[in-house]
């Protein structure tokens with residue numbers, strides 16, 4: 017009999033979710049079923065309260081000052097677009113003729129890089145801060161050196177979706193504060209995995225997905241805007257809010273300024289229960305569980321003879337996993353549970369297919385929407401195949417799952433070694 021499916025693509029979206037998340041989605045869809053908070057009848061009022069409670073839980077979880085400053089978005093990409101384009105649009109409108117400069121890093125996801133490149137030109141330019149070639153670590157000093165008199169915004173990735181490295185965003189944010197520059201944190205991979213505290217970390221804008229580490233449904237996410245900053249960020253969409261309907265211009269108060277149209281109330285109801293799960297469990301417990309899993313996986317890779325880049329003591333490259341290289345920190349405290357591996361001979365898609373078809377282990381092969389991160393690591397392609405195989409952990413993974421992953425990797429390496437290129441396709445049937 018086939019082993020049960022082992023889902024290790026939690027960096028894309030988490031699975032499974034807590035049962036209460038599905039319960040809340042079903043309850044909203046089948047019992048309330050209406051637009052939240054905009055009509056006078058009881059179901060709509062209850063929907064409004066559910067949305068409000070989700071905002072309250074979110075600010076409690078990440079240390080915001082005001083629930084009204086949580087803006088719900090489609091996902092983290094949508095939140096990043098709102099923050100970046102809203103800041104740039106406001107600057108261009110209020111300081112005509114003056115250039116707008118932004119700073120991001122080579123470890124950023126395409127959800128940052130593509131909006132920046134779409135804006136570049138006609139008075140907008142951005143600087144890419146390079147990262148360490150081994151694990152993608154960013155030096156806050158390099159971020160500071162990239163700031164100019166025209167810099168409006170610095171964007172910092174809290175944890176890499178390729179190497180898992182945790183970046184010193186509190187230091188980056190503190191430097192931005194000294195220079196009077198806004199700091200936008202992309203916590204797509206960290207929220208729900210490591211502590212995030214807006215106040216303690218001096219974060220101005222926080223872009224987050226609801227569906228990854230927070231454990232909410234797909235189609236949820238948000239941008240937290242530090243109170244007062246909404247005056248410096250234009251809206252990207254205008255429309256009905258159910259408030260001030262006598263006016264045909266967008267309200268300027270929060271959160272309505274940025275939330276025209278009907279909410280994804282079904283998703284937000286689920287998200288609220290997901291955040292309640294985290295508030296109940298506590299981020300310290302989630303982090304220590306992930307630390308145990310990471311320790312077990314790193315031990316298994318090292319004991320199997322995998323290599324690590326950058327090199328660390330004890331990683332010999334001698335053993336059944338010798339064809340594998342891990343790209344990223346070898347120490348749990350410096351990382352989250354996102355592990356990118358390359359195989360010396362097999363391309364990532366083949367390696368991932370062997371893991372899926374022969375071992376029922378689901379990982380993600382490719383470039384993970386982070387071309388500059390892969391270029392930094394030397395895995396963007398060229399002489400060798402492009403990308404890596406990424407296994408990403410979630411809160412419901414247990415130690416036996418990690419052993420199964422190590423066994424699956426070991427078997428896949430053996431199977432690929434005993435196969436020539438022509439026979440690779442046979443391996444996959």
Ligand SMILES: Cc1ncc(COP(=O)(O)O)c(C=O)c1O
Pocket residue numbers: 027028091092093094124125127173175176177202204205224225226237
């Ligand atoms: C670092 C990072 N930022 C942003 C995103 C975009 O998130 P979403 O899928 O919610 O749009 C991702 C998604 O993988 C990510 O890893």
